[in-house]
Amino acid sequence: MAHFFAHRDHPSTPRKAEDNRGRARRALSQNFLVDPHAVRRMAEAAGSHELLLEPGAGRGALTFALAGNCARVVAYEIDPLHAGRLAARARGVRGIEVVRGDFLAAPAPREPFAVAGNIPYSITSGIVGWCLRAPALTSATLLTQREYARKRSGDFGRWSRLTVLTWPVRSWELGGRVGRAAFRPMPAVDSAILRITTRPVPLLPGEAHAAWRAFVEEGFTGRGGSLHASLRGPYPPRRVDAAFARAGVDRDAVVAFVHPDRWLTLFELLH
Template sequence: MARNHSSHKFGFGNFSHTQGKVGAGAGRTPRDRARRELAQNFLVDQHAVDLIMTAAEPVGTVLEPGAGEGAITGALAERGARVIAYEIDPLLAAKLTARTRDHAGIRVVRGDFLRARPPGEPFAVVGNIPFSATAGIVDWCLRAPNLTSATLVTQWEYARRRTGDFGRWSLVTVSSWPWFTWELVGRIDRGSFRPVPSVDSAVLRIRRRPGPLVEHQEAFTELVELGFTGIGGTVRASLRTRYRGVDAALAVAGVAPDTVVAFVHPDQWITLYEALMP
């Protein structure tokens, strides 16, 4: 693959089209409205980009949701990745296309990443994604059969919830745990973006396991979803509505009978599954 580092540098200056207008007339121009509607906050911090690249270890085909003006796009390409950059904003997509048209390792797609068809070969996803689209993009990644990893810039609180940093676990994380690992790699100060968002961000790393920890995905998901319904207030009460031997399974997994579902570790869910399945 052709690479041209000298003619395709992606500077880390002010990437926002609206920054020159921020002030008395903030939010009044079409670009301001587009930025707000699309939740556009552009990275302007080289150290943050380097953190993302270190976590992502980009190789092969990489899809980038919300490419913006190309801070991450350029960094991925400079490390040898074949980048397919998705940008829904037509003006940003046109500008990024013009800037990268001579780079063989970058293809810009004007459109919604969530409507993209996953590649038929192994690929990764790396991106500074819009906060408002986080749930949809994470779900897309988890459903893509050939995804190897997703390295995403998300809200700090979102990453903490998904990785158990509060000591609690979410349905999304638990139900995908036998197939994916979740890691909070680092924190990015809100001042690393323009416009400056109201909260800090995190680098969230989701990686497919070499092999699944359970055999039947549908059965495991059904068990976990029942537990998260909250019927009866505890995981014991919820599971006893459908499964036999719940008390014995909880004992094997080291889960107290009165445990609220969010405090059951994903590894304990796997033990419960193994104990309850015939």
């Protein structure tokens, strides 16, 4: 049975007159997924879960597809008009709860859960950050701007600071491209499926994570124009030279072009 909830501690978006609804959608960064094939691909990529949270449910095209694979789907929609309509459509559908409110204001479940959604471009970083801070998250399947997904997954041949920082605990994978024609209104850029998965066993023990963060932050200072030069400040130069030789990392390698796995090797050798 579907349920409808509203965040009482988050102000609802005011209703707009008919001629202002387009402007309201743009303010909320709403580009609705309308291509059935893309909806199926997203649902398949998300997989089956006991509990799944969907940020930015919109009109519910993805909500019902996700519910076909999951025991319970909690769909968050900040727009009261769409939230109300989705709740009405989901009435009588087992396992769907509709929450009218801001996903970013929601507490993370303590039980294992997944996240999947066609998320607003304007708050991509906020939603990704929310997912990364959730200890019980098992995976996040997010439809984002294609450039963002490629940047985080290393598809450009370089890796972002965030990807490297979280690498011992989370893996980042680029899924298929979803063209702009799959959305209404049509955005200016293509999208892609980004998968963030929590590793069953972390690549580093818990007590090493603080040292890992400090190591990565130091490396990304970019001092001297290379990772090798950045690390020769806080670590003995001879040890750094030996670690780079053993890890097979070129001394001239620019920080962002070093694979996260090589970062791990260097960290273990220097610590």
